[in-house]
Amino acid sequence: MWLILIAIIVAAIIGLVLLLISDDGEYGIRYFIGFAFGIILFVGAGISALIYAFVGWEWFASEHKMHIVNREYNTHYTREEVFWASDVIDTIRELDRKRIELNGDLLQNEGNKESK
Numbered sequence: 445m446w447l448i449l450i451a452i453i454v455a456a457i458i459g460l461v462l463l464l465i466s467d468d469g470e471y472g473i474r475y476f477i478g479f480a481f482g483i484i485l486f487v488g489a490g491i492s493a494l495i496y497a498f499v500g501w502e503w504f505a506s507e508h509k510m511h512i513v514n515r516e517y518n519t520h521y522t523r524e525e526v527f528w529a530s531d532v533i534d535t536i537r538e539l540d541r542k543r544i545e546l547n548g549d550l551l552q553n554e555g556n557k558e559s560k
Contacts, residue, residue, distance in 0.1 A: 455492070456486060461482075463478070510523050510526040
């Protein structure tokens with residue numbers, strides 16, 4: 445996660461530097477290439493930073509979820525398993541639960557059932 449954050453910051457800095465370098469008063473191919481790549485990198489880094497904020501929140505929350513699930517169900521899930529496969533873990537937990545199904549008519553036995 446830290447390497448991704450560093451990559452986003454470096455991309456934003458490179459994009460900003462390209463935008464500043466391309467603004468030398470001369471409008472040629474160097475201006476166009478610097479400005480285009482600068483805008484792409486800077487806007488891409490901004491969007492990536494927003495996505496990183498939401499995914500980073502889930503990543504750090506998965507550690508707490510891992511501790512709770514391991515404590516309550518006596519399992520040994522890792523943080524990565526909780527982050528990437530939490531829906532699978534929920535499905536497994538749901539299948540492992542014991543279910544009791546009751547017939548609504550408990551007093552009626554098998555031989556006395558009326559056909560409707």
